[in-house]
Amino acid sequence: xxxxxxxxxxxxxxxxxxxxxxxxxxxxxxxxxxxxxxxxxxxxxxxxxxxxxxxxxxxxxxxxxxxxxxxxxxxxxxxxxxxxxxxxxxxxxxxxxxxxxxxxxxxxxxxxxxxxxxxxxxxxxxxxxxxxxxxxxxxxxxxxxxxxxxxxxxxxxxxxxxxxxxxxxxxxxxxxxxxxxxxxxxxxxxxxxxxxxxxxxxxxxxxxxxxxxxxxxxxxxxxxxxxxxxxxxxxxxxxxxxxxxxxxxxxxxxxxxxxxxxxxxxxxxxxxxxxxxxxxxxxxxxxxxxxxxxxxxxxxxxxxxxxxxxxxxxxxxxxxxxxxxxxxxxxxxxxxxxxxxxxxxxxxxxxxxxxxxxxxxxxxxxxxxxxxxxxxxxxxxxxxxxxxxxxxxxxxxxxxxxxxxxxxxxxxxxxxxxxxxxxxxxxxxxxxxxxxxxxxxxxxxxxxxxxxxxxxxxxxxxxxxxxxxxxxxxxxxxxxxxxxxxxxxxxxxxxxxxxxxxxxxxxxxxxxxxxxxxxxxxxxxxxxxxxxxxxxxxxxxxxxxxxxxxxxxxxxxxxxxxxxxxxxxxxxxxxxxxxxxxxxxxxxxxxxxxxxxxxxxxxxxxxxxxxxxxxxxxxxxxxxxxxxxxxxxxxxxxxx
Numbered sequence: 001x002x003x004x005x006x007x008x009x010x011x012x013x014x015x016x017x018x019x020x021x022x023x024x025x026x027x028x029x030x031x032x033x034x035x036x037x038x039x040x041x042x043x044x045x046x047x048x049x050x051x052x053x054x055x056x057x058x059x060x061x062x063x064x065x066x067x068x069x070x071x072x073x074x075x076x077x078x079x080x081x082x083x084x085x086x087x088x089x090x091x092x093x094x095x096x097x098x099x100x101x102x103x104x105x106x107x108x109x110x111x112x113x114x115x116x117x118x119x120x121x122x123x124x125x126x127x128x129x130x131x132x133x134x135x136x137x138x139x140x141x142x143x144x145x146x147x148x149x150x151x152x153x154x155x156x157x158x159x160x161x162x163x164x165x166x167x168x169x170x171x172x173x174x175x176x177x178x179x180x181x182x183x184x185x186x187x188x189x190x191x192x193x194x195x196x197x198x199x200x201x202x203x204x205x206x207x208x209x210x211x212x213x214x215x216x217x218x219x220x221x222x223x224x225x226x227x228x229x230x231x232x233x234x235x236x237x238x239x240x241x242x243x244x245x246x247x248x249x250x251x252x253x254x255x256x257x258x259x260x261x262x263x264x265x266x267x268x269x270x271x272x273x274x275x276x277x278x279x280x281x282x283x284x285x286x287x288x289x290x291x292x293x294x295x296x297x298x299x300x301x302x303x304x305x306x307x308x309x310x311x312x313x314x315x316x317x318x319x320x321x322x323x324x325x326x327x328x329x330x331x332x333x334x335x336x337x338x339x340x341x342x343x344x345x346x347x348x349x350x351x352x353x354x355x356x357x358x359x360x361x362x363x364x365x366x367x368x369x370x371x372x373x374x375x376x377x378x379x380x381x382x383x384x385x386x387x388x389x390x391x392x393x394x395x396x397x398x399x400x401x402x403x404x405x406x407x408x409x410x411x412x413x414x415x416x417x418x419x420x421x422x423x424x425x426x427x428x429x430x431x432x433x434x435x436x437x438x439x440x441x442x443x444x445x446x447x448x449x450x451x452x453x454x455x456x457x458x459x460x461x462x463x464x465x466x467x468x469x470x471x472x473x474x475x476x477x478x479x480x481x482x483x484x485x486x487x488x489x490x491x492x493x494x495x496x497x498x499x500x501x502x503x504x505x506x507x508x509x510x511x512x513x514x515x516x517x518x519x520x521x522x523x524x525x526x527x528x529x530x531x532x533x534x535x536x537x538x539x540x541x542x543x544x545x546x547x548x549x550x551x552x553x554x555x556x557x558x559x560x561x562x563x564x565x566x567x568x569x570x571x572x573x574x575x576x577x578x579x580x581x582x583x584x585x586x587x588x589x590x591x592x593x594x595x596x597x598x599x600x601x602x603x604x605x606x607x608x609x610x611x612x613x614x615x616x617x618x619x620x621x622x623x624x625x626x627x628x629x630x631x632x633x634x635x636x637x638x639x640x
Contacts, residue, residue, distance in 0.1 A: 032103070033128040033148040035352070035362065036137055036317055037307055045352070045362045045384040046130060047393050047446050047459060049500070053124040053152065055512075059540070059562060060593040060611040060633065062165060062172050062193070064119040064127070064149065070564055070591070072129060073536045074498060074516030076571075086113060090131055090463065091494040091520025091532045092144035096401065098134070100148040104256055105138075107276040107299040107325075115278070117212060118235045118252060120191045122163060122174040125152040131498075132461065133399030133442040135378040136348055136364045139321070143399035143440045143465065154178035154185040154220075160640055165609075167633035170195045183222050190215045197242065198628050200619070207626055212237035229258040248294075249281040266309035275300045296328040313356065317364075318349040327405045332412045340405040344370040350380075358386040368400065372408075373437055376400050391448040399440035399465075407469055407486045408433050414484070427482040429471070436488050440465040453504040463494040491523040510542045528572055530581055535569035556599045565590040573622070584622040590615040600638065609635040 030038045034046025041050060051071045061067040065087060068075045078086040078093075086093050094113045099106050106114045127149055134142040158179050165172040171194045178187035190213070197209040218231040235252035256274035263269060279296040305319035322345045330337040350364030362382040369375050380397035410431035444461035468490035476483050496518040504510045515537045520529040528534070544560040567588045572581035593611040600606050610632075617630035 029126065031126075031128050032150075033100075033146055034130045034134075036103075036305065036350070037315070042391065042448075042450050045360045045382045045393065046395065047444075047448070047457070049129040049131075051127040051129075053121070053126055056121050056124060056127070057637075058542075058560060058593065058595050059564060060591070060609055060613075060635070061121055062170070063117060063121065064147075065116050067121060067127060068129075068147070069538075069566060071512060071514075071538060071540065073500075073514035073538045074496070074518055076531065076533055076536070076568060078531050078573075086531075087116065088531055089129075089145045090461070090496060090516075091492075091518045091529055092463075093531070095404065096141065096144035098138055098142040098146045100138075100146065102151055103148060104254075104272075104274040105141075105276070105299060105301060107278050107297045115237070115250065115252070117193070117210075117237065118214065119149065120172075120174060120193075120214065122161075122191055123151050123176055123189050125150045131459075132395060132444055132463065133378075133380070133397040133440055135399045135401075136350060136366045136380045136397065139323070139344070139346060139366065139368065140400060140402045143401050143438065143442075144463070151218075154180050154187050156180065158640070161637060163635065163637040165633060165635035167613075168196075168631050169198050169628055172635075185220045185222075187218050188216070197240075200621070200626055200628065205626070206242065207628075208240055208242055210237055210239040225262045227260050229256075231256050251279050251281070253277045268307045270303070270305045270307070272305075273300075273302045294330050295332065296326075298324075298326045300324045313354040315352045316349070317351075319347075321346040321348070325405065332406065333409050334411045338409075340409050342371050342402075342405060344368055344402070360384045360386075370402055373402055376437070389450050391450065393444075393446045393448070395442070395444045397442050399438075399442060401438040401440075403435040403437065403469060403486075407431055407435060410486070424481070427473075427484055428476075428479075430476075430483045430485045432486045435469060435486060436467045438465060438467050438469060438488075455500075455502040457498075457500050459498040461496060461498070463492075465490075465492040465494070468492050489524070492521065492529060493523055494518065494520045494529075508544050510544060512538075512540045514538050527581075530572055533568040533571045533587075535567075537567045538565070540564045556597065556605070559594070559596045562593045562595070563590070564593075568623075571623075582622070585620055587620045587623045587625065588618060589627070590618075604638065604640040606636065606638045609633075609637075611635075 029041045029050055029052070031041050031044055031048045031050060032038055034044050034048045041048060049072060051067055056067045059067070059070050061070055065077050069077055074090050076088045078088065087097060089097055099114050108114050127147065130146045134146045138146055160175070160177040162175045163173070172191070174189070174191035176187060176189040178185065192213050194211050195209055197207060199206050212235065214233065214235040216231070216233040218229065221228045233254040237250040239248040241248060254276045256272070258270065258272040261269045277296070277298045280294050301321065301323050303319060303321045305317065308316045310316060324343045326339060326341045328337070328339045333340060346366055346368050348364065348366035350362065353361045355361070360383070363380070365377055365379045367375065367377050378398045378400045383394045385392045408431050410429055412429045413425035414427050414429055440463055442461065442463045444459055446457055446459035448455070448457040467488040469486055470489050471484040472487045472489050474483050474485050496516060498514070498516050500514040502512050518532060518534055520532040521527070522529055540562060542560055542562045546558045547555045548557045548559065565588065568586065570583045570585050572583055591611065591613050592615050593609060595607055595609050597605065597607045612630065612632055614627055614630045619627060619629055
C-alpha cells in the first residue's frame, strides 16, 4: 500500500507540473529586501522571490515554515523539541539565515534559533526571500538567505478581520482591527494557537503540547515630508515538557520606532530603533514553583539611512548601524548564572547606476567594527541586463558571520532525560573564545523570462564558506569528561541550480512550480552536509472560478481548489546525536485545500476553507519529520 501511495503521489505531482505550469504573475509587486529601497519585482537588480499573503492564506498555511515549504524549493524544516526547530535553505541552517519582520532582525531564543512558531501568517502582505550573502545591507548571519516578512498596512478608514481554524492537533484564532483618521492610523492584532499532544505514526516520538499568544500594536502618522511609526509586540508560549514534568514559558517583547524625513523630493533620511527581547522560564508542575528566568536573549539595533536619487539613473544609499546583543543563562555558561555581551557598529554604502542601454550596476560595501573581533570590510557587486522579455543577473558578494555568544562561551552539561542524583552528564558542550569569524564568497548568475502570464527563471550559484564552525568531539583529560567543542573545523562548498515557473493557463488554472539542486559539501570529508537534500521540488496547481455553478457571473461566490505537493530526496541525519549519519530515503507530502468566498453584508466578506494535509497519509520515520499523518482542517475568515 505504501508503494502504491508513493507512485500515486509522484504521478499527481509530476502530472500536474507537466500539464499546467500558479497564481497570477504579480511582477509589478514592490519589493525592498534586495536593495533597501522599493523596486518592482521585475526591475530589482537582486533576484527576489516573493510569496504573496493572499496565496499563503489560500494554501491553508498557519506558520511561516508551512508557507516556505509549500512554495520555495530548496527549503527544508528539521523539527527538534529539545534544541529548537531548524530551517535550512540551500544547504545552510538557521544560523546562516537572517529572518526579518518589516526589515528588523528577530532575536534567537535559548538555542540561538528564532522560534519559528511565533511567526504567524495572519497580517502578512508578502514574504520576500533573497538567497546568498547579503552582509553589505544586513551584516552578520546573512550568509545563506534573508527572509523578510512584510506586514499589511491600514488602507481604509475602518478595516479588520477575524479568523478561526480547527484541526485535530492544532487550533488557531487570530484577529486584527485597524482604522485611519486623516494622517493617523492604528492597527491592533492578536493570535492564539493551541497544539495538542500526539505521537508520530510509526515511531514512539511524542510531541509535547503548547499554547501561544501574541498581541501587537502599530501606530503611524504621515505628513507630506515626514512620517512616524511606533510598534510593539508581546508573545507568550507555554510548552508542557511531559517527559521532564516541567513547563517552559517563553516570553518575547519587541519595541520599535521609525522616522522618515524628506529633505528633498529625491532625498529621504530614515532613523530607526528596534529592540527584540526573548526570555525563557522553567516551572516545575508538581511543586508549582518557578526557577525564575532560565535564559534570555536581547538584541537592540539603531540605524540611520540616507537614500538619495542623485539623478534618474544614479542612486546612492548610505547608512550607519549600531547593534547591541546580550544573552543570559542559568546553566549554559557554567554552573552559576551568567550573562554575556557583544556589540558592533557599521558603516555601509551602496550605489546603483542605470546605464540607459539596459544594464544596471549595483555595488556596495559594509565596514564592521566588532567588540571582540575588530574590523572587517564586506563588498558586493550585482549586475542586471534587460533584453526584451528577459532579465539577466549576476552577483558576487562577500559574507561575514561573527561567532555567536553561545559558540564563544558555552559551558553546558548535556543531560539525556532526567538526571539522577549524583550522576555525571554524558558530555559537555564547550564554547571556544578563540574562534574566528566565518567568511563566504557567493557567486550567482540567473536568467529570467517575463511576459504577462509567465515568469520563469533559472539560477546557478556557488557559495564557498571558510572557517565554518561546528562541534568537534574530544575527551578532556584534565576535567575527565567527554566534550563537544566548537571549532573552526570545516570549509564548505555549496553549489546548485534553482528553477522556478509561474504560469496562468486555460483561464481558470494557475501553477507555481520549482526545483532545486543543492550540492552541499564538507571539503574536509568530501561528504554532503547533514540534513541536506540534493533534490527538492514543489508544485501548487490552483483552479479558480469566479462563481458557483448555476449562479450568475456577477455574484461574489468565487471559489478555488488548490493541490500542492513537495518531493525531497534522501538526506543524511544524525538521529542518535553521536556523529553517525544515516540516509533517510526520499520524502514527499501533498495537500489539498478548498476555499469558498462569500458575501456577508455590504463591504463585509468571508471565506470558508476545508483542507487535507498529507493527503496520501505518507510517513517517513527516518526523515526527522513530526508529521502526524493525514489530517483535516476547517477555517472561517471574516473581513471588512
